[in-house]
Amino acid sequence: KKKKKKTTTTTNDKQPHRRTHMDRCWQIPYKQTILVGDSGVGKTSLLVQFDQGKFIPGSFSATVGIGFTNKVVTVDNTKVKLQIWDTAGQERFRSVTHAYYRDAHALLLLYDITSKSSFDNIRAWLTEIHEYAQSDVVIMLLGNKADMSSERAIRRDEGERLAREYSVPFMETSAKTGVNVELAFTAVAKELKHRAVQHPSQPKFQIHEYIEARKEKSGCCSYF
Numbered sequence: 001k002k003k004k005k006k007t008t009t010t011t012n013d014k015q016p017h018r019r020t021h022m023d024r025c026w027q028i029p030y031k032q033t034i035l036v037g038d039s040g041v042g043k044t045s046l047l048v049q050f051d052q053g054k055f056i057p058g059s060f061s062a063t064v065g066i067g068f069t070n071k072v073v074t075v076d077n078t079k080v081k082l083q084i085w086d087t088a089g090q091e092r093f094r095s096v097t098h099a100y101y102r103d104a105h106a107l108l109l110l111y112d113i114t115s116k117s118s119f120d121n122i123r124a125w126l127t128e129i130h131e132y133a134q135s136d137v138v139i140m141l142l143g144n145k146a147d148m149s150s151e152r153a154i155r156r157d158e159g160e161r162l163a164r165e166y167s168v169p170f171m172e173t174s175a176k177t178g179v180n181v182e183l184a185f186t187a188v189a190k191e192l193k194h195r196a197v198q199h200p201s202q203p204k205f206q207i208h209e210y211i212e213a214r215k216e217k218s219g220c221c222s223y224f
């Protein structure tokens with residue numbers, strides 16, 4: 001049995017993509033994705049579901065400051081390395097979070113479908129994002145806790161309407177059941193990959209269409 005060679009990878013943002021003898025497919029240097037939204041909407045839970053495929057129920061412990069998880073997503077035979085930052089939703093950590101917006105390639109903005117205030121605050125979050133982040137940052141709006149249909153406070157079409165107003169893609173997710181969690185991150189990875197390696201003659205990747213064709217609408221309450 002051949003001994004596996006130890007490899008080290010370096011990132012160089014000036015090189016959008018490269019192929020090395022260690023890789024079987026193309027690689028894109030780390031892309032920073034940040035999870036933002038009010039405290040308790042499920043940012044940490046969403047990341048744990050995506051990273052480990054599990055949901056840890058029980059008492060809620062608010063994130064203090066900021067932390068990250070590295071995750072490689074393979075899209076179209078290309079490895080997109082996402083460095084996913086989980087921020088604290090609490091107001092008192094806001095200045096810490098702002099400092100990270102500038103370097104973000106993508107922002108996943110969450111509200112909780114059972115919390116009207118978390119939905120109402122989305123406009124304030126978007127104002128902050130537009131103030132601190134790069135103008136071409138990929139933004140996605142997620143209505144989390146879609147499994148809690150009996151406590152739903154925000155209809156799906158309200159989320160859709162808000163997303164349309166800001167021209168951002170939208171879907172409802174559940175960090176508990178996993179509904180649309182992988183899709184949210186894969187769509188972001190695909191968009192970032194296309195931006196990095198897209199040839200001008202190729203058609204642009206349509207993130208809205210990609211999501212619309214794949215998102216699960218289950219776990220939501222058709223009555224609304």
Ligand SMILES: Nc1nc2c(ncn2[C@@H]2O[C@H](COP(=O)(O)OP(=O)(O)OP(=O)(O)O)[C@@H](O)[C@H]2O)c(=O)[nH]1
Nearest residue numbers: 039040041042043044045060062063089145175176
């Ligand atoms: N039913 C259900 N509960 C969820 C879901 N996502 C998160 N929760 C619960 O909601 C609470 C808050 O979740 P967190 O992931 O800690 O929220 P957060 O947005 O990271 O909060 P901060 O760290 O304070 O910003 C926890 O009790 C979770 O178990 C979900 O999709 N469905």
